[in-house]
Amino acid sequence: MNQNGKILVYLKENKEKEVYSKDIERLLDFQKSWVSTLITQLEKADLISRQRTKNGYVISITDLGLETILSSSLSEVEVNIIKAVKGVTVSGD
Numbered sequence: 001m002n003q004n005g006k007i008l009v010y011l012k013e014n015k016e017k018e019v020y021s022k023d024i025e026r027l028l029d030f031q032k033s034w035v036s037t038l039i040t041q042l043e044k045a046d047l048i049s050r051q052r053t054k055n056g057y058v059i060s061i062t063d064l065g066l067e068t069i070l071s072s073s074l075s076e077v078e079v080n081i082i083k084a085v086k087g088v089t090v091s092g093d
Contacts, residue, residue, distance in 0.1 A: 011061035
């Protein structure tokens with residue numbers, strides 16, 4: 001599963017918790033800037049959302065993100081995520 005898929009599955013499994021980018025950094029073992037790029041791509045594709053709190057941004061999976069992973073087999077998850085973020089460009093954060 002690619003990194004985008006891992007993020008969506010993690011958010012689904014932790015839907016009742018507050019998830020921050022630092023949690024995703026630990027999950028993927030990636031630097032903050034790379035995780036920020038992935039999160040921005042998923043947000044622009046409406047697969048996740050970010051809510052500002054006093055402790056930073058809480059990242060949540062959207063209904064579309066849930067549909068994307070729930071309506072797909074594991075291998076289709078990656079295909080659907082790639083389709084969703086295809087053409088989404090990220091300018092500097």
